[in-house]
Amino acid sequence: MSEKITIYDIAKKLNITAATVSRALNNNPKIKESTRELVIKTAASMNYKQNKLALALKSGRSNNIGVIVPRIDSNFFASVIRGIEEELHPHGYQVIICQTHEDSKRENENLYTLIDAQVDGILMSVTAVTNENDGAFHNVLEKNVPLIFFDRSKNIDGVSSVTINDFKGGYMATQHLINEGCCCIAHLSGDQSLEIFKNRFLGYKQALLDNGMIFKEELVISVKSSVDAGKEAIETLLSLETRPDAIFSSSDFAALGAIQELKERHISIPQEFCVTGFSNEPFTKFMELSITSVDQSPLEMGKMSARVFLEQVDKTETIKIEKKVVLAPELHIRKSSSRTDS
Amino acid sequence: MSEKITIYDIAKKLNITAATVSRALNNNPKIKESTRELVIKTAASMNYKQNKLALALKSGRSNNIGVIVPRIDSNFFASVIRGIEEELHPHGYQVIICQTHEDSKRENENLYTLIDAQVDGILMSVTAVTNENDGAFHNVLEKNVPLIFFDRSKNIDGVSSVTINDFKGGYMATQHLINEGCCCIAHLSGDQSLEIFKNRFLGYKQALLDNGMIFKEELVISVKSSVDAGKEAIETLLSLETRPDAIFSSSDFAALGAIQELKERHISIPQEFCVTGFSNEPFTKFMELSITSVDQSPLEMGKMSARVFLEQVDKTETIKIEKKVVLAPELHIRKSSSRTDS
DNA sequence: CTGTTAGCGCCTTCAT
């Protein structure tokens, strides 16, 4: 049907040169107003569309940014992406999505692919190292492509990050449990090679110590973020001599599993056992026995990451700015841990 | 640091021409094996990366596909996108995400933007018409860019679609409520300009008629997909003379709101009142009073859409194929409507 | 103000 029409087509029609057309279309100041109008009008009538690929090749900027996440179908990551998209859209950037499925090999592959695709920046949440770490990150930095970590960060020189204060989140949740009178608090953690989980754990530990409580290694269990993992954890924990009466879980899903298993065993929540999660997944609020959780403000995190990128991309290439934004976590206290209210 | 290196750089180094390098890299059969190996080796050593933008400009194919959804932070859409990404990734396509926020103006804008960005195809879930419909869709078809609708479809000539049988979904849910002994079933519907909601409604209506029940206009309320909307709907419904004893909701969130409001009024579920939702959002399964819902297999829907796109893109340009894939909905019966079990 | 020229990086006839 309608063939692709270029600035040459409209130049020919107007007996002018393509450069003039280009200038007119780009609001170049030194062009006669009359010709500008004429060009714009005929361009519209011919249904001309600028070829962004040509522009990208010419300028070296694709106007695409890459976003790498472990998976997209989690409320947290989807919300972050929403924030990124909304912040970047007005600036003319398109968002390319990549998933790692928690496989660092896929992560490296995605990094290379995005660089190949000439993205103008990469925003990502790293995955735990499951494979050989080749120089993918180094490659990105070498190419001078702005790289920004959100939530799951890595300590790399010259790389900015937007995270929440996970230590504080862990501390707040644990302190809350202590305030509710829990005296033996267990912790469901995640992959310790990820800083977020390490920091949540450290916050938990510090809260215990600050309150004169004893930290016990055996009360910390590393689990996957799944309902089943939470159930299994309860099984383990209840078989200990020092039976815990509360859990601070780094995962809402594990917290849910724990709650389900506790109910199964007719242990009343929150009277006999308190549970808090992390991430403030929608379902934690919806449950009849709503679950206390730490909110990470994912939408804000996405927007902030995008803003950090925009700052970065505007600067002169020579100066490497490293910005570390740390957002405040927010504890949402709900029924699963409120003895005072219920 | 490391400058962008091109085929010319490696050609110079080897005292051959760029064309030869290009051929060697592309496994052109008429190239000496020794030079091929040499080229590939030095390319690797120089850390050469093909510039996809140049390739795209040359070939006219960007290897990007655009995905347009109302919003990304809903489990359904995020899961569809996950499916699309997973199916397309092995074929070398990148996925660009766009959101409409249920605004048809944004939808048109996104369509134009994607076309401008020279995407090789567009997969989308349409939004209700909230603004003037300009020729955005027509424009896409004119450019011969494969367009595939998923879930929320539009009847346009030559456009393929992947949907579920919403009529059947509505029918199944309603029939189930009837089987459970409900005799006055209300329906929470959505924007009737969207076929999915119209079809769910029609399925509901047909089920009533097939069972010799009376369809009453007043029992159908159009609501937004939100918890609050569900609560308000209950208020309206309970004030009717013919007070309903069940709801088939086209939205899980509205169903949840309805349940919350019913509990507030001490109406027991499912004994006095049954509720079913639609979409099988994760929380429907997690609730203590789990919610019956219709699953739309979003992951499969995404993969299927991607496959339809791949078929389309391979064909010779001249033939327009229009494929309508209809997936089967699956009713997940849970506590909110199981009188027999509980 | 506008035309001419050149080049972004790659591929692909056409020669040789």
Added chain:
DNA sequence: ATGAAGGCGCTAACAG
């Protein structure tokens, strides 16, 4: 089997 040349569509010097 390889070199030379042209072009994908656009912009940015450099002229005039």
